[in-house]
Amino acid sequence: MSEHHAPDRFDLETEVLVVGYGCAGAAAAFEAATAGAEVLVLEKAGGAGGSSALSGGEIYLGGGTPIQRACGFEDDPEQMAAFLRAALGPGSDEAKLQRYCADSVDHFHWLRARGVPFQPTLWDAPTWVPPTDDGLMWLGENSWPFTGLATPAPRGHRPAAADFGGRMLMELLVAAAESAGAAAQFDTSVTSLVLAEDGSVIGVRARRYGTEFAIRARRGVVLTTGGFVDNDAMLAAHAPRLLGHTKVSGGGDDGSGIRMAQAIGAAVRHMATGQVGISLIPGFAARGMVVNGRGQRFVTEDTYPGRIGQAALFRQDLEVWVILDEQGYEEVPEPQRWGVRPTHVAETAEELGDLLGLPPGSLAATLARYNEFASAGTDPDFHKAARWLRPLTPPLAAIDIRAGVRPPGQAAARRGTGASVFTLGGLHTTPDGEVLDLGGDPIPGLYAAGRAASGLHGEGYISGTSLGDGTYFGRLAGTRAAHRFRSSGLPATADDDSA
Amino acid sequence: MSEHHAPDRFDLETEVLVVGYGCAGAAAAFEAATAGAEVLVLEKAGGAGGSSALSGGEIYLGGGTPIQRACGFEDDPEQMAAFLRAALGPGSDEAKLQRYCADSVDHFHWLRARGVPFQPTLWDAPTWVPPTDDGLMWLGENSWPFTGLATPAPRGHRPAAADFGGRMLMELLVAAAESAGAAAQFDTSVTSLVLAEDGSVIGVRARRYGTEFAIRARRGVVLTTGGFVDNDAMLAAHAPRLLGHTKVSGGGDDGSGIRMAQAIGAAVRHMATGQVGISLIPGFAARGMVVNGRGQRFVTEDTYPGRIGQAALFRQDLEVWVILDEQGYEEVPEPQRWGVRPTHVAETAEELGDLLGLPPGSLAATLARYNEFASAGTDPDFHKAARWLRPLTPPLAAIDIRAGVRPPGQAAARRGTGASVFTLGGLHTTPDGEVLDLGGDPIPGLYAAGRAASGLHGEGYISGTSLGDGTYFGRLAGTRAAHRFRSSGLPATADDDSA
Numbered sequence: 001m002s003e004h005h006a007p008d009r010f011d012l013e014t015e016v017l018v019v020g021y022g023c024a025g026a027a028a029a030f031e032a033a034t035a036g037a038e039v040l041v042l043e044k045a046g047g048a049g050g051s052s053a054l055s056g057g058e059i060y061l062g063g064g065t066p067i068q069r070a071c072g073f074e075d076d077p078e079q080m081a082a083f084l085r086a087a088l089g090p091g092s093d094e095a096k097l098q099r100y101c102a103d104s105v106d107h108f109h110w111l112r113a114r115g116v117p118f119q120p121t122l123w124d125a126p127t128w129v130p131p132t133d134d135g136l137m138w139l140g141e142n143s144w145p146f147t148g149l150a151t152p153a154p155r156g157h158r159p160a161a162a163d164f165g166g167r168m169l170m171e172l173l174v175a176a177a178e179s180a181g182a183a184a185q186f187d188t189s190v191t192s193l194v195l196a197e198d199g200s201v202i203g204v205r206a207r208r209y210g211t212e213f214a215i216r217a218r219r220g221v222v223l224t225t226g227g228f229v230d231n232d233a234m235l236a237a238h239a240p241r242l243l244g245h246t247k248v249s250g251g252g253d254d255g256s257g258i259r260m261a262q263a264i265g266a267a268v269r270h271m272a273t274g275q276v277g278i279s280l281i282p283g284f285a286a287r288g289m290v291v292n293g294r295g296q297r298f299v300t301e302d303t304y305p306g307r308i309g310q311a312a313l314f315r316q317d318l319e320v321w322v323i324l325d326e327q328g329y330e331e332v333p334e335p336q337r338w339g340v341r342p343t344h345v346a347e348t349a350e351e352l353g354d355l356l357g358l359p360p361g362s363l364a365a366t367l368a369r370y371n372e373f374a375s376a377g378t379d380p381d382f383h384k385a386a387r388w389l390r391p392l393t394p395p396l397a398a399i400d401i402r403a404g405v406r407p408p409g410q411a412a413a414r415r416g417t418g419a420s421v422f423t424l425g426g427l428h429t430t431p432d433g434e435v436l437d438l439g440g441d442p443i444p445g446l447y448a449a450g451r452a453a454s455g456l457h458g459e460g461y462i463s464g465t466s467l468g469d470g471t472y473f474g475r476l477a478g479t480r481a482a483h484r485f486r487s488s489g490l491p492a493t494a495d496d497d498s499a
Numbered sequence: 500m501s502e503h504h505a506p507d508r509f510d511l512e513t514e515v516l517v518v519g520y521g522c523a524g525a526a527a528a529f530e531a532a533t534a535g536a537e538v539l540v541l542e543k544a545g546g547a548g549g550s551s552a553l554s555g556g557e558i559y560l561g562g563g564t565p566i567q568r569a570c571g572f573e574d575d576p577e578q579m580a581a582f583l584r585a586a587l588g589p590g591s592d593e594a595k596l597q598r599y600c601a602d603s604v605d606h607f608h609w610l611r612a613r614g615v616p617f618q619p620t621l622w623d624a625p626t627w628v629p630p631t632d633d634g635l636m637w638l639g640e641n642s643w644p645f646t647g648l649a650t651p652a653p654r655g656h657r658p659a660a661a662d663f664g665g666r667m668l669m670e671l672l673v674a675a676a677e678s679a680g681a682a683a684q685f686d687t688s689v690t691s692l693v694l695a696e697d698g699s700v701i702g703v704r705a706r707r708y709g710t711e712f713a714i715r716a717r718r719g720v721v722l723t724t725g726g727f728v729d730n731d732a733m734l735a736a737h738a739p740r741l742l743g744h745t746k747v748s749g750g751g752d753d754g755s756g757i758r759m760a761q762a763i764g765a766a767v768r769h770m771a772t773g774q775v776g777i778s779l780i781p782g783f784a785a786r787g788m789v790v791n792g793r794g795q796r797f798v799t800e801d802t803y804p805g806r807i808g809q810a811a812l813f814r815q816d817l818e819v820w821v822i823l824d825e826q827g828y829e830e831v832p833e834p835q836r837w838g839v840r841p842t843h844v845a846e847t848a849e850e851l852g853d854l855l856g857l858p859p860g861s862l863a864a865t866l867a868r869y870n871e872f873a874s875a876g877t878d879p880d881f882h883k884a885a886r887w888l889r890p891l892t893p894p895l896a897a898i899d900i901r902a903g904v905r906p907p908g909q910a911a912a913r914r915g916t917g918a919s920v921f922t923l924g925g926l927h928t929t930p931d932g933e934v935l936d937l938g939g940d941p942i943p944g945l946y947a948a949g950r951a952a953s954g955l956h957g958e959g960y961i962s963g964t965s966l967g968d969g970t971y972f973g974r975l976a977g978t979r980a981a982h983r984f985r986s987s988g989l990p991a992t993a994d995d996d997s998a
Contacts, residue, residue: 241589
């Protein structure tokens with residue numbers, strides 16, 4: 001383990017060293033610098049942004065934000081927690097969830113203070129990314145079974161940007177970190193953590209253009225290196241279901257931070273879990289039926305589309321079609337179709353089922369049942385909201401979700417795969433970002449946030465919880481690292497005794 | 500990390516130290532002793548056996564064993580591998596699978612040479628445990644979709660014992676290890692691994708009746724400590740879906756070996772995976788329909804019941820019922836019902852669906868479709884074999900699988916839970932049992948087998964593959980450890996250079 005031994009002398013020195021300049025790294029750097037610490041961010045890419053900059057920009061916030069109130073919605077932290085507990089479980093992190101929800105309005109104001117703009121208007125239909133600058137969207141809160149578990153309120157907060165808002169969000173957060181005094185070095189890969197004799201983390205080894213060097217971090221190292229969807233060996237070991245699909249990442253989610261910390265004894269959690277964005281147009285799904293390889297419905301079609309995606313991949317092996325009629329297709333404005341057209345069309349449900357290779361008569365039976373209840377405005381099977389219920393009239397179309405979708409602004413390579421995935425598992429941390437070892441004790445001097453850590457999530461996922469928990473817990477980790485060895489200003493933590 | 504430092508002197512010394520005396524430990528101890536090494540087995544319980552001794556005793560063997568041939572079945576390693584690849588995947592270990600199947604007839608003879616008796620007769624219906632001493636049983640090979648992927652042959656080999664054969668198997672394997680010269684100490688818990696300066700494993704620290712001591716292992720340490728179903732913290736971190744169900748274990752599957760190895764840098768694989776035995780009587784399921792909370796069928800009812808169990812827990816959240824008629828119930832002889840009686844009875848499918856809280860008309864529609872095709876002897880939805888297809892005639896009964904089952908010989912506590920689970924994930928090993936570190940390199944001196952290791956399995960499971968891969972890869976690990984530092988007798992491995 002010689003790479004963990006301290007060198008005779010360090011080449012550089014700082015107080016808080018942040019590894020990775022995505023949303024969690026920027027938030028950690030800002031808070032650490034604002035708390036008065038000397039901060040250096042190391043990023044292996046040529047610039048800041050990471051996978052965060054390529055995202056839609058949604059941030060999951062609630063509890064009664066000004067945007068929610070302006071749109072006419074009451075909310076409180078308990079209802080927000082009740083929804084997230086159900087949507088992100090089983091296995092969601094209750095301590096993190098409580099903190100996240102209790103502080104959500106504060107975190108909204110923190111983002112606003114960093115310049116992130118949110119319009120006080122609601123996009124009121126299921127979608128991945130609204131084609132407007134509406135600042136608020138539903139992410140499954142108004143769909144079954146969540147309607148029975150928590151008072152529905154939309155909590156998807158969107159920076160006012162055309163289409164994908166992640167780039168703007170990252171520009172603002174990086175500018176904020178820089179203004180607060182955080183320095184950065186790009187094209188710099190961290191290769192290992194450096195330990196003191198007592199096992200605490202005191203720095204890193206890194207490489208830049210082939211030159212190796214060591215950096216001392218007097219207060220702590222914050223790992224914000226992202227998940228591991230770009231590392232096929234880690235996927236094979238921990239999440240084989242995610243192999244072979246489109247990777248939602250800027251290309252740098254190689255799990256390096258997770259592995260560096262594991263190499264000094266850190267524990268991980270929930271490494272098999274992942275977000276699954278399937279290539280369905282939520283407006284089509286809500287207006288039609290989603291069926292499996294037996295022609296059966298299996299999910300509420302008007303829910304958060306990532307929930308449909310997880311069910312499609314993990315429960316139906318991606319053998320999934322969206323069935324709709326001409327009216328349903330036409331009701332979705334052309335720009336919101338993202339170029340998706342039916343893969344199969346037929347005059348009757350029987351014919352369509354045969355075209356899809358479904359068991360004889362199965363799709364016709366499913367359609368007959370759906371139409372019978374839709375005529376009455378009810379859906380006793382999956383409780384789709386009455387707003388989306390209407391009997392489907394032949395001719396019918398099917399969209400094979402494995403045919404792929406190319407979202408606006410995305411490269412052509414995005415077409416041709418049925419699922420777009422990223423990982424949710426990572427380092428076991430406290431809400432304050434302390435990385436825990438296999439015995440459950442904090443590793444002194446080591447912090448993590450963002451997708452390098454196991455965040456709020458158990459098995460489930462909701463859009464906006466990655467930028468949300470990345471920025472929120474990134475802030476806490478940066479703050480905690482900056483205050484290490486200080487006698488005041490923060491509640492005591494397990495390793496403050498060593499101060 | 501001081502617990503990993505070598506003591507000034509060791510209290511005991513041996514060549515190969517085996518930790519845990521279940522099937523993998525016994526097999527490793529036998530082979531290491533037979534290879535001429537001094538062997539000591541440490542077991543924390545008061546006697547040998549572990550969870551293996553409480554199992555049904557099935558061992559998954561094939562490729563053309565004498566029992567298969569006596570029962571009239573052709574088989575070869577390629578067909579066996581094709582079945583296991585499909586049944587244990589995604590994520591099954593291809594290298595292990597190839598070795599396991601290629602050597603399966605040899606392994607059969609090894610077991611026979613240890614005295615394990617197999618009767619050359621077939622039990623020819625789906626079941627967990629045949630009520631006879633038949634030596635061969637199907638474990639899904641003759642069910643869809645496997646019938647289209649590999650030539651069906653039964654491969655569940657059963658020691659000739661009334662009901663559960665695990666106890667007899669373990670008595671024979673322990674006797675064999677003892678005869679070969681392996682010593683054992685019971686009531687002895689291993690607490691940590693001891694490392695040399697170069698990071699190789701040279702022994703362990705252990706505790707017996709409150710006394711701590713250190714044992715040197717001159718050739719290697721073999722971890723055969725079992726899985727982690729008894730460790731709720733590990734389940735919460737890695738396999739939260741398994742929490743709260745009946746633990747299939749002798750009580751000692753606390754993950755201690757996995758954690759000890761992780762603490763010195765070992766990698767793990769597939770920690771979220773688990774076997775799920777749901778409390779259905781396979782004879783009932785094959786003769787009826789298995790439906791979910793929407794009244795839909797979702798699985799082939801005459802397949803290996805553990806496959807139904809995984810589908811029920813992981814894909815249907817355990818909201819599952821077996822639907823059958825009086826003839827189906829009566830056809831299963833009373834002793835094979837394990838005391839299970841219908842939880843709900845009704846004159847019609849509509850009434851039964853209402854009793855179960857299923858959506859209106861859903862069960863009736865499913866039954867009508869099932870009966871229509873069953874009359875013609877086909878099942879286009881789930882391809883149940885014609886042998887089990889017969890229209891179900893009201894009155895109908897339902898069995899709520901959450902009501903629980905008490906298998907013969909099991910304690911009363913087994914009743915009252917819907918699923919019985921154990922873990923499949925564990926240490927990343929080569930087929931020869933070398934434990935790999937996070938970088939993929941063998942940790943010199945450390946070996947593992949059985950459920951402490953990630954074996955053949957990806958997500959799937961088939962009965963007999965735990966005793967099967969535990970004994971087979973236990974043998975390889977024991978052999979490899981015994982030959983460490985020898986210049987001949989085995990192919991070179993990564994750490995032989997240090998000899």
